Amino acid sequence: MMACWISRLWLIRHADEYGATPPARLARHLAGCASCRAQREMHRNLATRLAATASHREPPPFLAARIVAAARAAAPYRRPAVSVHRLRWTGAVMIALTAGLSLWLAIRPAKTPRPVAAPLELAALVRETISRPMQLADQQRLTMVTRSLAQPLEQEWQRIQADANGAWHTLAADFTPSPAAP
Amino acid sequence: MTDETLARWWQEGSDAAFAELVGRFYGRIFNFLWHATGHREDAEDLTQETFLAAHRSIPRYQPARTFGPWLFGIARHTLADHWRRQRPCDELPPDFADPISTSENAPAAREERGSALWQQARRLKPRQFEALWLRYGEGFDIAGVARALGITRIHAKVLLFRARKELARRAGSGKGRTKGDRL
Numbered sequence: 363m364m365a366c367w368i369s370r371l372w373l374i375r376h377a378d379e380y381g382a383t384p385p386a387r388l389a390r391h392l393a394g395c396a397s398c399r400a401q402r403e404m405h406r407n408l409a410t411r412l413a414a415t416a417s418h419r420e421p422p423p424f425l426a427a428r429i430v431a432a433a434r435a436a437a438p439y440r441r442p443a444v445s446v447h448r449l450r451w452t453g454a455v456m457i458a459l460t461a462g463l464s465l466w467l468a469i470r471p472a473k474t475p476r477p478v479a480a481p482l483e484l485a486a487l488v489r490e491t492i493s494r495p496m497q498l499a500d501q502q503r504l505t506m507v508t509r510s511l512a513q514p515l516e517q518e519w520q521r522i523q524a525d526a527n528g529a530w531h532t533l534a535a536d537f538t539p540s541p542a543a544p
Numbered sequence: 545m546t547d548e549t550l551a552r553w554w555q556e557g558s559d560a561a562f563a564e565l566v567g568r569f570y571g572r573i574f575n576f577l578w579h580a581t582g583h584r585e586d587a588e589d590l591t592q593e594t595f596l597a598a599h600r601s602i603p604r605y606q607p608a609r610t611f612g613p614w615l616f617g618i619a620r621h622t623l624a625d626h627w628r629r630q631r632p633c634d635e636l637p638p639d640f641a642d643p644i645s646t647s648e649n650a651p652a653a654r655e656e657r658g659s660a661l662w663q664q665a666r667r668l669k670p671r672q673f674e675a676l677w678l679r680y681g682e683g684f685d686i687a688g689v690a691r692a693l694g695i696t697r698i699h700a701k702v703l704l705f706r707a708r709k710e711l712a713r714r715a716g717s718g719k720g721r722t723k724g725d726r727l
Binding site: 373374375377378404405408409411412413415416417418419420421422425426428429430432433434436 | 559562563566567570571572574575578588591592595596599659661662665676677679680681683698701702704705708709711712
C-alpha cells in the first residue's frame with residue numbers, strides 16, 4: 363500500500379490540474395484512502411472557486427494617461443549607444459581573456475636560460491690567453507708571415523739603392539773635370 | 545503584436561510601444577495591487593510606481609522571456625516596498641472594514657461580497673496571496689508564477705499548495721485578519 367506522504371507529494375505537483383491523471387498506483391491509493399481523496403478534492407475545488415471568483419475591477423480611465431505622462435516627465439528613456447547585453451558580453455570576454463592569459467603565464471614551462479659567462483669569468487679567460495707563452499707553431503707561423511711581408515720590401519729597397527747609386531755616378535761624371543783638358 | 549515585441553520596441557526607445565503596453569497591462573496590475581492592498585488610491589499610486597520602475601528597468605528586460613511575469617515581478621517588488629513603508633502594527637482595529645466590500649460602487653461591492661474566498665485569501669501571507677492571484681486571478685501557468693515571484697517551479701507549486709491548504713483552514717475556522725501576517 364502506498365504511503366500517504368507519497369500521495370501528498372503528487373498532490374503538491376498536480377492538485378490543481380484537472381487534466382492530470384494520477385499514476386495507477388496512486389489511483390489505487392486514492393480509491394482506498396479517504397483522507398488523500400478528500401485532500402485532492404479540496405485542492406481541486408478550491409482552485410476552481412478561486413479561478414471563478416477572481417473579480418477584475420475597471421481601473422480609473424485616467425490612470426493610463428497619468429502613467430504615460432509621468433514616465434515621459436520623469437526620465438525619457440533613450441536607448442543607450444551600446445546595449446547593456448553587448449557591454450556584458452564584452453566585459454565577460456575581456457575578463458575571460460585576462461584570466462586565461464594570467465593562467466598561461468602562471469603555468470607555462472620555464473625556459474632554460476642561455477649560459478652567459480659572468481664578467482669576472484670572462485676577464486679571467488682574457489687574462490689567461492694574453493699571459494700564455496707562445497707556442498712553437500705560433501712562432502713559425504709568425505715568421506712566415508713576417509718574411510712574406512718583408513721580402514718584397516727588401517727587393518724594393520735594393521732597387522731604390524741601385525737607382526741612387528746610378529744617379530750618383532752620373533752626377534759625379536758630369537761635374538768632375540776631365541784631366542785631358544788644358 | 546505580442547507583448548514581447550512591444551517590449552523590445554520599448555527598449556529601443558519607442559514611446560508608442562510603451563503607451564501600448566501600459567494600455568494592455570495597467571488594468572491587470574491595478575487589479576492585482578488593489579486586491580493586495582484593499583485601497584483604491586494606493587493601488588492607483590502603486591500601479592504608476594510599477595510602470596515607472598519598469599521604465600527604468602526596461603534595458604535589463606530580456607525579450608526571450610515572457611513580459612507579463614516580468615512586469616508582475618516589478619509590481620510585487622513595488623508592493624513589498626509599500627508594505628515596508630507602512631507603519632507597523634500587530635493588529636488591525638476591530639472596526640476595520642475591507643475597503644473593497646465597502647466600496648462606493650454598490651454593484652461591485654455586492655460582487656465582492658460574493659467572492660468571500662478572495663477576501664480570506666487577502667489575509668494570507670503576502671507571498672501566498674500573490675501566488676494565488678497570479679495563478680488563479682491572472683491565469684499564469686506555474687512557470688509564469690515562478691518567474692513573477694523569482695522562485696523555482698517546484699517552490700511555486702509548494703507555495704500554492706500551502707496557500708490553498710491555509711486558505712481552506714482559515715475559511716473553515718473563520719480566522720480573522722492580522723496585520724502581522726503581512727510583515
